[in-house]
Amino acid sequence: MTQRKTREGAREGTQRRAQRRAVGDDARQTAFDFDGAAGAPGPADALPQSDDKAAVTLHSPDALSTARRDGVAASETAINARETAPPSGPRSARPSAKPSEPAFVTDDAPASAHSEPAAAVRASVHASSSARAATATAAAAPTAPMPAEAPEIAFAWALASRLGRLARRNGADDAAVTVVEQITAMLGRSVALGHVCAPFGALCARLQLAPAVVRRALAAGAMLGSDAPLVLDPAGRLYLARHDDAERRLALGLLDLLRAPPHRRLPPSAAPSSTDASADTDGSANLPSDDALVTPPVTPLAARLARGFGRSEPTDASGDVDWQQVAAALALHSRLAVISGGPGTGKTTTVAAIIACLLDAEPELNIALAAPTGKAAQRMLEALAGRARAMPAELAARFPTVSFTLHRLLGTRGDGSFRHRRGAPLPYDVVVVDEASMIDLSMAARLVDALAPGARLILLGDKDQLSAVEAGAVFAELCAQPTLSAPLRARFGTALGVSPERLRQGGSAPTVVQPALPDTAVWLERNYRFGADSPIGRVAVAVRDGNADAARNALSAASVADLRDDDQQAGALWIELAGDGPLDPPTIAALVEGYAAFFRALNDWRRLHETAEAGPQRDQLAAVGDDAARFGAATHTAGASGGISGQGLSNAFGNGSSNGSSNGASGEPQADPNAPAAREAALLALFDTLARYRVLCAVREGPRGTHALNAAVSARVRGLAERLGMPTMGGEWFAGRAVMIARNDYPLRLFNGDIGITLADGQGVLRVYFQDAASATGFRSLSPAALPPLDSAFAMTVHKSQGSEFDAVALVLPSPGVRGTSRELVYTGITRAKRRVALIGARSVLEAAVTTPTRRDSGLLDRIRRYRPTDHRGGDGLAGSKTADDGDGDGGDSGGEPAPAA
Numbered sequence: 026m027t028q029r030k031t032r033e034g035a036r037e038g039t040q041r042r043a044q045r046r047a048v049g050d051d052a053r054q055t056a057f058d059f060d061g062a063a064g065a066p067g068p069a070d071a072l073p074q075s076d077d078k079a080a081v082t083l084h085s086p087d088a089l090s091t092a093r094r095d096g097v098a099a100s101e102t103a104i105n106a107r108e109t110a111p112p113s114g115p116r117s118a119r120p121s122a123k124p125s126e127p128a129f130v131t132d133d134a135p136a137s138a139h140s141e142p143a144a145a146v147r148a149s150v151h152a153s154s155s156a157r158a159a160t161a162t163a164a165a166a167p168t169a170p171m172p173a174e175a176p177e178i179a180f181a182w183a184l185a186s187r188l189g190r191l192a193r194r195n196g197a198d199d200a201a202v203t204v205v206e207q208i209t210a211m212l213g214r215s216v217a218l219g220h221v222c223a224p225f226g227a228l229c230a231r232l233q234l235a236p237a238v239v240r241r242a243l244a245a246g247a248m249l250g251s252d253a254p255l256v257l258d259p260a261g262r263l264y265l266a267r268h269d270d271a272e273r274r275l276a277l278g279l280l281d282l283l284r285a286p287p288h289r290r291l292p293p294s295a296a297p298s299s300t301d302a303s304a305d306t307d308g309s310a311n312l313p314s315d316d317a318l319v320t321p322p323v324t325p326l327a328a329r330l331a332r333g334f335g336r337s338e339p340t341d342a343s344g345d346v347d348w349q350q351v352a353a354a355l356a357l358h359s360r361l362a363v364i365s366g367g368p369g370t371g372k373t374t375t376v377a378a379i380i381a382c383l384l385d386a387e388p389e390l391n392i393a394l395a396a397p398t399g400k401a402a403q404r405m406l407e408a409l410a411g412r413a414r415a416m417p418a419e420l421a422a423r424f425p426t427v428s429f430t431l432h433r434l435l436g437t438r439g440d441g442s443f444r445h446r447r448g449a450p451l452p453y454d455v456v457v458v459d460e461a462s463m464i465d466l467s468m469a470a471r472l473v474d475a476l477a478p479g480a481r482l483i484l485l486g487d488k489d490q491l492s493a494v495e496a497g498a499v500f501a502e503l504c505a506q507p508t509l510s511a512p513l514r515a516r517f518g519t520a521l522g523v524s525p526e527r528l529r530q531g532g533s534a535p536t537v538v539q540p541a542l543p544d545t546a547v548w549l550e551r552n553y554r555f556g557a558d559s560p561i562g563r564v565a566v567a568v569r570d571g572n573a574d575a576a577r578n579a580l581s582a583a584s585v586a587d588l589r590d591d592d593q594q595a596g597a598l599w600i601e602l603a604g605d606g607p608l609d610p611p612t613i614a615a616l617v618e619g620y621a622a623f624f625r626a627l628n629d630w631r632r633l634h635e636t637a638e639a640g641p642q643r644d645q646l647a648a649v650g651d652d653a654a655r656f657g658a659a660t661h662t663a664g665a666s667g668g669i670s671g672q673g674l675s676n677a678f679g680n681g682s683s684n685g686s687s688n689g690a691s692g693e694p695q696a697d698p699n700a701p702a703a704r705e706a707a708l709l710a711l712f713d714t715l716a717r718y719r720v721l722c723a724v725r726e727g728p729r730g731t732h733a734l735n736a737a738v739s740a741r742v743r744g745l746a747e748r749l750g751m752p753t754m755g756g757e758w759f760a761g762r763a764v765m766i767a768r769n770d771y772p773l774r775l776f777n778g779d780i781g782i783t784l785a786d787g788q789g790v791l792r793v794y795f796q797d798a799a800s801a802t803g804f805r806s807l808s809p810a811a812l813p814p815l816d817s818a819f820a821m822t823v824h825k826s827q828g829s830e831f832d833a834v835a836l837v838l839p840s841p842g843v844r845g846t847s848r849e850l851v852y853t854g855i856t857r858a859k860r861r862v863a864l865i866g867a868r869s870v871l872e873a874a875v876t877t878p879t880r881r882d883s884g885l886l887d888r889i890r891r892y893r894p895t896d897h898r899g900g901d902g903l904a905g906s907k908t909a910d911d912g913d914g915d916g917g918d919s920g921g922e923p924a925p926a927a
């Protein structure tokens with residue numbers, strides 16, 4: 026008996042794990058967590074191997090982001106997984122069963138399958154063959170080879186296939202399974218494109234099926250309800266359960282942040298006593314003061330801000346509203362501050378002032394700096410360290426000295442869970458996150474969950490940049506309506522000496538509907554770096570505003586020859602490229618020459634490792650220079666060689682000015698080659714010069730994608746390395762190859778986006794060098810064979826460039842007709858440039874991108890509004906709202922959707 030129960034439990038456990046895998050859930054995503062109710066876990070190998078493999082490949086968050094980034098590769102992975110998945114039901118109903126079978130078409134379902142929903146489905150389906158065809162094309166994956174740019178189709182197909190099988194196992198008949206497949210294919214496609222949810226009514230309309238029919242089919246497959254893979258919310262949004270769970274936790278967490286004022290994590294006995302709010306002389310005596318809990322004695326807000334910003338006067342002499350100060354005041358007041366601004370609008374300046382104000386009041390405050398990528402985290406730390414140096418020494422000494430990636434901050438474990446979460450919070454009083462527009466929904470929920478009670482969260486970012494690769498646009502949503510309540514406007518207006526009426530922005534006029542999260546967001550719109558008349562600033566604003574004419578006017582028409590300008594004159598260039606094929610050789614040669622300073626630094630490194638006399642080296646260089654000069658002459662005259670020009674190469678290798686290398690790029694090396702300092706200086710010069718310039722692409726694939734351009738640039742660099750006698754290894758490794766890590770590797774402490782440079786070590790062996798703040802030298806090197814997946818880094822996607830800045834950027838638009846550009850992408854690419862940006866492509870592509878903003882479906886703000894009214898129930902009001910929402914799976918059936926049509 027006991028044995029039978031154990032076997033049954035094991036079977037049930039296996040089944041439940043299989044279900045969970047089927048929708049790509051994992052132990053962290055608890056909304057669809059069967060374990061609480063499951064029997065004893067079954068043997069791990071109970072599932073067919075192919076089933077396991079497919080589920081893991083297709084649905085882990087990493088897989089989805091990889092799918093979106095990797096185009097063909099991901100599609101192929103998904104297809105392989107689909108094709109290796111075992112059959113699970115009658116052949117006629119399996120979308121994956123037969124390549125030639127049109128996916129998601131119900132006509133050939135067996136007649137015996139007719140249930141009531143099946144009959145309705147069948148009737149609708151017969152009436153809508155064109156809709157079926159459209160659906161199969163747009164959402165459900167075709168069985169023909171996938172187009173390279175359609176990883177979302179592969180994901181949609183795989184999800185549909187999984188959930189179709191799950192529905193069948195749950196007892197749905199063929200027709201209901203077909204509906205499940207169709208609707209989940211469309212949902213999967215939306216999710217893969219970054220939406221958190223999809224409008225159920227619109228999905229039904231596209232299928233030309235009544236919502237009631239679809240709901241009954243979903244119910245027949247046990248797709249909705251407790252522990253089910255899908256959730257339909259009261260407003261008619263269809264979610265994957267894990268996204269519903271993440272959105273719910275995030276909404277509740279954000280409301281929780283706003284419910285109580287900030288306070289420190291001090292034990293009660295050590296906590297400072299409260300201070301009378303009336304001591305605050307800035308006119309806010311009736312407001313609950315943030316200072317009351319944390320800062321005895323309270324300093325007037327105006328004085329605090331003036332000190333934090335290092336000004337003698339609190340108010341802006343021009344009489345304009347100083348939104349940096351407003352943002353800082355908000356961050357001091359509230360536990361949540363969302364500060365959005367483009368590059369150069371003063372986000373770093375503002376957050377430095379906020380930290381100074383907080384540390385000034387509470388020297389022991391624990392502050393964490395974090396960002397979604399290692400690069401962005403490092404940039405923030407360096408920028409803040411720079412600001413701290415201008416502050417009083419005792420204050421500067423208390424500034425944070427480390428920064429984290431979000432994964433590191435939260436403590437990613439090998440099994441994919443996180444050390445810090447609700448119940449095991451982060452040991453910080455303040456968490457500052459830069460580049461927050463890159464945070465997806467799941468990470469945002471985890472971050473908010475992991476905050477200590479009373480801790481503050483300060484999010485910095487640019488709402489107009491690309492959103493996260495994964496589902497969600499949390500940052501843009503949170504700062505969509507930057508609205509200050511009347512009491513705060515009064516308080517801040519008094520402190521800053523401006524009328525409260527002027528403290529409105531983003532169209533937050535009095536008539537605007539109440540925002541979901543007032544008193545949390547501020548936009549910084551004045552650009553202190555570019556100035557109103559700078560070409561980069563003008564074109565960035567025009568693109569941001571969707572004004573294609575203004576964008577065109579702000580760009581200067583240029584030719585490929587202008588790209589060769591090694592001095593990288595400031596400006597915003599437009600280089601028209603007709604046709605849709607690969608870039609022509611002169612254009613590629615010009616793009617390569619952008620790396621001239623890097624090549625000079627590379628040559629310095631080589632010289633440090635030469636054992637031969639200087640004479641032969643110069644001879645060798647001269648020979649290479651001659652060779653290239655011939656190439657260059659051909660390029661200039663015939664315009665077709667694709668070589669590096671004589672001018673470019675002679676600059677690159679020591680005959681030109683030495684603006685690339687810190688240890689003297691021209692002539693002989695100026696440092697003792699055996700001194701570690703000389704090696705470090707040469708390495709630093711390599712990283713510095715590499716960081717000055719980058720070729721950015723909208724897409725990876727295609728003739729104007731990163732793969733093609735990396736191959737073209739790499740071929741040139743490799744050729745140079747060979748001619749200089751620098752080592753190469755196999756087909757892809759050569760001295761001078763710049764690489765970018767494509768996947769986090771925690772044991773190696775390498776993270777997605779980390780940049781390395783391949784160089785010969787003292788023994789002439791190729792190693793990849795990385796900057797490493799933890800190392801005494803500032804660098805470390807690893808064997809190429811030890812590295813996680815990587816790409817060459819001479820050309821990178823705009824997505825990958827987020828969080829980085831370069832002096833000069835060449836932004837290559839895709840060929841006409843290739844999807845992948847958007848307003849946000851072009852804006853993000855342009856704003857990576859500090860001095861010069863060159864846009865290269867077809868006019869039609871630029872115009873289409875500028876006029877195509879990205880919109881992401883989400884229920885976050887609605888959910889916050891929905892949960893909010895329960896706030897005044899008292900006690901754990903927000904938790905009460907959770908209960909109301911928990912029933913969404915079933916509740917959705919009754920709320921938000923029209924009554925079932927007969």
Ligand SMILES: Nc1ncnc2c1ncn2[C@@H]1O[C@H](COP(=O)(O)OP(=O)(O)OP(=O)(O)O)[C@@H](O)[C@H]1O
Pocket residue numbers: 349366367368369370371372373374375408553554
């Ligand atoms: N209120 C101000 N008055 C004058 N100069 C300012 C002001 N705020 C910022 N700056 C200057 O503008 C430049 C850009 O500021 P900051 O680095 O803070 O902007 P940012 O938004 O963090 O830029 P990025 O996103 O590119 O890092 C800096 O040189 C800074 O000193």
